[in-house]
Amino acid sequence: MPGGAVALVGATDVNRIEAPVTVKAYMMCAFAAFGGIFFGFDSGYISGVLGMNYFVNLITGIPIPGPNASAAEIAAFTLSSSNKSLITSVLSAGTFFGALIAGDLADYFGRRTTIILGCLVFMLGVILQAASYGLGLLVAGRLIAGFGVGFVSAIIILYMSEIAPRKVRGAIVSGYQFCITIGLLLASCVDYATQNRTDTGSYRIPIGIQLAWALILGIGLFFLPESPRYFVKKGKIDRAIEVLARLRGQPRDSEFVQQEVAEIVANHEYEMQVIPQHSYFSSWANCFKGGLTTPSSNLRRTILGTSLQMMQQWTGVNFVFYFGTTFFQELGTIQNPFLISLITTLVNVCSTPISFWTIERFGRRPLLIGGAAGMVVCQFIVAIVGTATGATAGAAVDVMIAFICIYIFFFASTWGPGAWVLIGEIFPLPIRSRGVALSTASNWLWNCIITVITPYMVGTDKGNLGPKVFFVWGSLCAVCFVYAYILVPETKGLSLEQVDRMLEETNARTSSKWVPHTTFASEMGLAGKSTLVPETVEDVEHKV
Numbered sequence: 001m002p003g004g005a006v007a008l009v010g011a012t013d014v015n016r017i018e019a020p021v022t023v024k025a026y027m028m029c030a031f032a033a034f035g036g037i038f039f040g041f042d043s044g045y046i047s048g049v050l051g052m053n054y055f056v057n058l059i060t061g062i063p064i065p066g067p068n069a070s071a072a073e074i075a076a077f078t079l080s081s082s083n084k085s086l087i088t089s090v091l092s093a094g095t096f097f098g099a100l101i102a103g104d105l106a107d108y109f110g111r112r113t114t115i116i117l118g119c120l121v122f123m124l125g126v127i128l129q130a131a132s133y134g135l136g137l138l139v140a141g142r143l144i145a146g147f148g149v150g151f152v153s154a155i156i157i158l159y160m161s162e163i164a165p166r167k168v169r170g171a172i173v174s175g176y177q178f179c180i181t182i183g184l185l186l187a188s189c190v191d192y193a194t195q196n197r198t199d200t201g202s203y204r205i206p207i208g209i210q211l212a213w214a215l216i217l218g219i220g221l222f223f224l225p226e227s228p229r230y231f232v233k234k235g236k237i238d239r240a241i242e243v244l245a246r247l248r249g250q251p252r253d254s255e256f257v258q259q260e261v262a263e264i265v266a267n268h269e270y271e272m273q274v275i276p277q278h279s280y281f282s283s284w285a286n287c288f289k290g291g292l293t294t295p296s297s298n299l300r301r302t303i304l305g306t307s308l309q310m311m312q313q314w315t316g317v318n319f320v321f322y323f324g325t326t327f328f329q330e331l332g333t334i335q336n337p338f339l340i341s342l343i344t345t346l347v348n349v350c351s352t353p354i355s356f357w358t359i360e361r362f363g364r365r366p367l368l369i370g371g372a373a374g375m376v377v378c379q380f381i382v383a384i385v386g387t388a389t390g391a392t393a394g395a396a397v398d399v400m401i402a403f404i405c406i407y408i409f410f411f412a413s414t415w416g417p418g419a420w421v422l423i424g425e426i427f428p429l430p431i432r433s434r435g436v437a438l439s440t441a442s443n444w445l446w447n448c449i450i451t452v453i454t455p456y457m458v459g460t461d462k463g464n465l466g467p468k469v470f471f472v473w474g475s476l477c478a479v480c481f482v483y484a485y486i487l488v489p490e491t492k493g494l495s496l497e498q499v500d501r502m503l504e505e506t507n508a509r510t511s512s513k514w515v516p517h518t519t520f521a522s523e524m525g526l527a528g529k530s531t532l533v534p535e536t537v538e539d540v541e542h543k544v
Contacts, residue, residue: 038213040183048191092448094146103437118151119218161424305439316473371414379474386467
């Protein structure tokens with residue numbers, strides 16, 4: 001960093017590595033969670049649109065059945081499984097590649113700038129979708145919008161994890177999942193309001209509203225600071241001190257701010273000594289270095305992050321939110337499938353805030369283990385009742401809907417936020433942006449796979465599994481339970497730097513008992529009043 005030495009005060013007390021935080025600073029951290037709304041809305045609106053009469057007629061050319069239409073005519077009036085699969089999954093394909101690209105952009109241009117760029121790309125995709133009058137442009141627009149969602153969904157988690165105070169980091173990042181559920185609910189409400197329109201407004205209104213969410217997030221981020229850990233990674237220690245002081249609501253010469261920056265710098269120096277980074281390709285290769293048997297190795301962390309997101313998709317929750325409306329329609333026993341989808345989305349919204357408290361009170365690990373167990377029970381009850389009765393009896397359908405709602409409660413209060421919180425915490429700074437990008441890309445890859453194959457599993461013109469599909473989701477949730485018990489560590493109450501040390505000294509099943517006993521600042525010679533000379537700063541800088 002040009003400009004001479006930088007004075008820092010390193011801490012030896014493990015409880016003094018983070019500055020106190022004001023209410024204003026909390027609000028700045030929480031605003032970033034707003035990114036979840038347009039992610040959720042974009043994921044949610046398509047479920048209702050796929051079941052709208054005007055849209056089905058537009059895509060298929062099949063006349064809308066009249067009031068005296070036969071059962072066969074009504075059953076035939078639906079999108080083909082291939083069209084459902086294409087329209088739904090193409091967004092996920094875009095987000096997969098967008099998330100991977102975002103990891104590089106976040107290191108080059110900064111976390112905040114990458115998110116703003118994602119908003120712009122997303123808006124372009126939305127405009128194309130709204131202008132569509134057929135399948136081609138709609139699919140192209142969803143693909144481009146997917147790139148924008150990939151940028152935002154990957155880097156917003158990284159940004160929030162890096163700026164949030166450790167004691168409430170889980171709750172604040174959980175706010176992102178809560179905003180996703182808000183977006184899903186708003187999408188269901190808009191779909192419900194436009195479902196009976198007989199013009200292009202039926203699908204263009206839900207699509208066009210998304211522009212508002214991207215504008216709010218993009219403009220709002222102009223007024224928020226960049227991540228201080230990004231500046232440390234770039235060797236701009238003075239800028240890191242400046243933005244951290246703003247985030248914590250402290251003067252820049254505050255000893256608390258100095259100590260927190262010193263700990264970040266010392267941790268980064270330590271990680272760079274363990275695995276140096278020399279080139280663009282080596283920086284990606286570093287995500288896969290180390291042994292499978294070493295809990296703190298970069299390879300183990302990358303596998304943990306990517307598999308966490310895979311498992312979150314394996315819970316099957318997006319089956320309900322992507323295909324719930326058409327699934328309930330094909331059961332043929334529910335009078336208003338749009339209303340049922342709205343109810344399940346409302347349960348999702350009301351359940352997620354519970355995690356704000358539980359994730360900091362009980363921790364990440366117990367939530368994922370307990371949540372998976374609850375989902376297993378609910379999924380198998382739905383599958384057994386639906387299969388035994390053929391989902392034709394009124395009481396049986398009521399039981400199925402009730403347990404689908406309970407299942408969503410378990411997901412929304414545990415795996416929904418928990419997986420996002422953990423991927424922002426487990427990676428060391430030198431590979432954090434790429435690690436989070438790979439993890440988010442894994443989420444979207446499996447989201448894409450599930451949205452491609454699910455219509456073929458349950459479509460009446462294909463597999464026609466009906467309620468039996470819940471046997472599949474229940475079995476996968478059982479895998480999630482075993483996975484969480486064996487592999488998921490406890491990171492509650494630790495700074496991102498302390499998580500690094502915890503992973504070195506313990507394993508998943510004993511991690512909850514680990515307590516910090518030293519600081520990186522003291523180990524790297526930054527304890528007490530120290531000065532970072534330009535040569536040291538140059539060592540800290542990661543040349544990309």
